[in-house]
Amino acid sequence: MNPGWTEDRVGALKKLWLEGQSASQIAKALGGGVTRNAVIGKVHRLGLSGRAAPSQPARTTFRPARPRAAAPAAPTQAPSAPRRIEAAAPRPVVAAPQTPAPAPAPELAGTATVLTLGAHMCKWPIGDPSTSEFSFCGRRASEGVYCVEHARVAYQPQVRKSAGKDASSDLARSLRRYI
């Protein structure tokens, strides 16, 4: 029934996943020939785990199951990690009258909140999502939902040519995921 993971199917998978579609929704969108488990498995094999736009229903936990460690070079402070965030998807919240968008300066990151975050603003999480201090980068999103800088750390295609052997095994092993 299902032709396996063809180029276009993988492409659709990547697109939908980065759009924030849930694994089950993607599975259904792909024709039902695959289950959500298959989708998740493929996503992980592609090195696409973790994304800015979570799913609609209840979010998953914040288990440190996927240590991406490296904090992006944020001007202000180091975000915990590109883990999932509570709600980045734009939604027709309450009629926020004339929210005077903070207009994040290109130099300043972390000024956009979930309410002020525009469609084309970098959705890189800054700080702890559970606190009121939580915000988003907010700079111009050019690569997907991130700015150029954060896109580099966010989208890690698992590209790691085995460049011989690395001396520091532990460190190298933890680093090669995002190098």
Place this chain on the structure above:
DNA sequence: CCCTGATTCGC
């Protein structure tokens, strides 16, 4: 019980 993604492990 519905959902979510994460991980394991036989194939």
Place this chain on the structure above:
DNA sequence: GCGAATCAGG
């Protein structure tokens, strides 16, 4: 590489 089973949480 693939994905069902399982896990862990909301």
